[in-house]
Amino acid sequence: MAGSGTAHMRNTVDSVLTVRDLTVEFRISKNKIVKAVSGLSFDVVKGETLAIVGESGCGKTTMARAILQLPPPNSGEVIFDGTDLTQLPKENLRSARTSMQMIFQDPISSLNPRLTVHQLIDEPLEIWDRGTRVERDERINKLLFSVGLEPDLVLNRRSYEFSGGQCQRISIARALALDPRMLICDEPVSALDVSIQAQILNLLLFMKETHGLTMLFISHDLAVVKAISTRVMVMYLGKICEVAPPDVLYTKPAHHYTRALLNSVPIPDPTKQIRTELLQGEPPSPMNPPSGCRFRTRCVGASALCAEQEPQLREISPGQFVACHHPIV
């Protein structure tokens, strides 16, 4: 696993978001500290969709929130459009955050049940005083229409009157109201039905095209990631395992953890036999992570070297970076 591996960073002028050495720790009691994210670095280039995958509890959501400074990370840099968000004073951060909006996992809990759809989408416009009442109403209608909802039917209803998919559409409309440059989607479809998942994913892709968005897409579902991403980053216990374009990652994964993740994807064909063995055991506690490579306790290819030395990210084929001493060739 990469400690402070930066081989995958592209350092281009085009990068919208650059994260360096991001660390988030939670203090549980006096001397117990959970290292949810430890020394993560990556960059997102304009127009790209970076997918972040990993099992539950590996720090994906914590990382996304740390990027938005909600709450701020313990250390590291989050450079968005040339400014380091971690150094910004509160008032500047407030306005800087508007060009980076988030879509949450639970569509119902992300909408206040006491507000109508009109109030919900008007909220960001109202905060920043964008345009007159008439202009704002027009914009709300346009936004609703673009996410596939009929404004006249939904404007005066409240979130509990909608299905999960519809709520997620409202969330997307709300997130786009401020014309952000970047969208952080935190498992936006994992609470939805498979048929609705596809609709929402297509909507996100369409919005990305029409609004020229850059996306950070967090998911634990590799099938979803394959459909939407241009680059995939695999995380395990707060660190990066592998970074690669999806077609490379899916056909020849280099990290043992990536392979295990791919093997866990259900195959929608009952006649096909599953040959590969699945991962044994639970991920170790982030309070006391294993030495060296964090995955070694569950890795089939682990050796003595893995316990001593932490593997760093290195490029093993064009565009594919892996943090492993014994990558699968």
Next chain:
Amino acid sequence: MVFFALFGPLLPFEHWTFVYEDALGVTPFSPGHILGTDNNGYDLLSSVISGTRMSIFIAITAVGLGGLVGSALGITAAFVRGKIDLVLSTAFNVGLAIPNLVLALALVSVLATNVDMTNPVPIWRRVTVLVISLTIVLIPILGRIARGATLTWSGREFVTAARSMGMRDMQIIRKHIVPNVLPALIAVAFLAVGVVIIAEASLSLLGVGIPDGGSWGGMIARGRNDLEYSPHVLYIPVIFLAITVISTNQIGEVLRRKLDGREAKV
């Protein structure tokens, strides 16, 4: 009850301290005195009505003040977290640990009694102190409710979303926290009105509330002495008290259901 409280003074009765010399301890339903009189010749209907005013006034003011201060403190504690939360919730718990009545009793007896028996404390001062001490009793109760409700709501993702949109903390509290916390608070506040009426009655019964039967508790205290001869003097204010408490609880319940109906569906 509300009718009595609002229009009591307009009703065509003699003031409750008017003494009917000819009718001492008359039973209810006798001519001229529907609810009878007590042994001093006070008309009970008129007493009860003026008692309503006093009791309900005290209860509503105390709950109103307690609710305002309590919810402000509770919401702040839960929203800011950290040290402020620790201090405030410890204070709430300490407040809750002291039995309500004992606390109110202590406050009233310190603040509103006069050592010099010949120069009693004026009634307005007694009422003020009573309201303040009942408010102090209520703050931790309502504060804790507000804190708990705020904790659940501020953890919701729409609060994070509002922050990411650049909403200020005060706006978030006003727009997202308060409307969602309010139903729980209102329900408890109505329950508290009942509790406060009873607490005020208990204090009066113990002789530290409103003196000389100015409120229901005072009437009960007075009626207690004549229980053997004219029990209705005791029963009538008790019945009124019971009806009021039950109906405030009912109103609270109905309101809660109405305000919370949407939530119940989610």
